[in-house]
Amino acid sequence: MKRKNSGVEIEVSETEKKVAYLGPPGTFTEEALRGMCQAYPNLAQATFIPLPTIADCLLACGRKETDYAMVPMENSIEGSVNMTMDWLIHHVELLIQGEIALLISHHALVHPVRKDSPLSEVETVLSHPQAIAQCHQFIRRHCPGAKIKYTKSTAEAAEYVAGHPEEPLLAIGPGTAGQRYGLYDKAAHIEDYPNNYTRFVLVGHEPLSDKPVLTNGQQLEYKTTIQVTLKEDFPGALHQVLSAFAWRRLNLTRIESRPTKKKLGSYFFIIDIGLGMDEALIPGAIAEIEALGCHVRLLGSYPCIIPAYAAMPSKTS
Numbered sequence: 243m244k245r246k247n248s249g250v251e252i253e254v255s256e257t258e259k260k261v262a263y264l265g266p267p268g269t270f271t272e273e274a275l276r277g278m279c280q281a282y283p284n285l286a287q288a289t290f291i292p293l294p295t296i297a298d299c300l301l302a303c304g305r306k307e308t309d310y311a312m313v314p315m316e317n318s319i320e321g322s323v324n325m326t327m328d329w330l331i332h333h334v335e336l337l338i339q340g341e342i343a344l345l346i347s348h349h350a351l352v353h354p355v356r357k358d359s360p361l362s363e364v365e366t367v368l369s370h371p372q373a374i375a376q377c378h379q380f381i382r383r384h385c386p387g388a389k390i391k392y393t394k395s396t397a398e399a400a401e402y403v404a405g406h407p408e409e410p411l412l413a414i415g416p417g418t419a420g421q422r423y424g425l426y427d428k429a430a431h432i433e434d435y436p437n438n439y440t441r442f443v444l445v446g447h448e449p450l451s452d453k454p455v456l457t458n459g460q461q462l463e464y465k466t467t468i469q470v471t472l473k474e475d476f477p478g479a480l481h482q483v484l485s486a487f488a489w490r491r492l493n494l495t496r497i498e499s500r501p502t503k504k505k506l507g508s509y510f511f512i513i514d515i516g517l518g519m520d521e522a523l524i525p526g527a528i529a530e531i532e533a534l535g536c537h538v539r540l541l542g543s544y545p546c547i548i549p550a551y552a553a554m555p556s557k558t559s
């Protein structure tokens with residue numbers, strides 16, 4: 243059976259696993275997926291399907307056209323990738339099955355015909371909004387007059403620049419995207435802050451079949467992510483929710499509010515707990531929160547692969 247998703251035809255067959263990822267080839271997300279495959283050799287056997295947007299990836303997986311989808315989730319400079327959060331909350335019923343953090347390094351990529359032109363002549367800088375946000379100082383300093391054009395991914399920006407030699411353009415993205423699309427690397431490591439990490443998640447209906455194999459000093463942590471909807475007109479509800487974790491000494495590594503989109507001032511809380519779903523502690527905390535009249539939805543309980551060289555942000559609670 244064939245189905246169309248954003249113009250890309252996906253073959254739906256039961257025999258082999260498929261993974262949708264934010265494409266085109268050359269994105270950081272693809273790099274993250276390759277990192278996951280190193281850790282999960284069975285995943286490396288899957289067919290990878292680049293799709294143009296995060297929403298397309300999550301939708302394809304939500305409709306079971308693919309087994310998994312790999313998407314960016316959170317960046318250490320820019321915070322959450324709202325598109326991913328909102329689609330996971332509002333539009334699909336998928337669980338996070340694994341996570342990998344990557345050190346992100348951005349490159350300033352131009353068409354080779356412009357390799358000797360100064361960056362000050364660049365008229366338009368193209369990239370994914372997260373990449374633009376991570377390189378603001380560089381853009382202000384080196385291309386002060388340039389317009390910004392947001393693309394759906396960094397590799398889409400690189401592909402566009404490669405196809406438009408006549409325009410004074412600059413793409414920001416991975417050095418590997420520059421090589422793939424034949425661009426000239428004008429500058430490397432142009433991000434505003436060092437330790438620029440992004441967490442990528444693999445979502446799907448089924449857990450990964452094998453245990454992760456760690457390499458190069460990678461570390462493994464387990465995490466559980468839940469979505470909590472507070473009971474209305476309940477002063478101190480959030481405090482009580484948090485105390486269900488606090489007295490069990492459960493460490494929270496992230497807490498974030500996202501609009502319910504139903505009315506102004508109404509939020510879901512997304513909470514990352516620094517522990518896998520165990521026999522007692524987390525189910526006990528969830529039962530306590532539900533007994534308060536709050537709604538809890540599990541978004542995943544999963545292994546996280548952390549690079550050895552990462553001084554990851556400190557934990558919050």
Ligand SMILES: O=C(O)C(=O)Cc1ccccc1
Binds near residue numbers: 346373
């Ligand atoms: O556009 C990409 O290459 C992505 O994978 C999204 C992204 C953009 C910037 C930093 C991390 C991930």
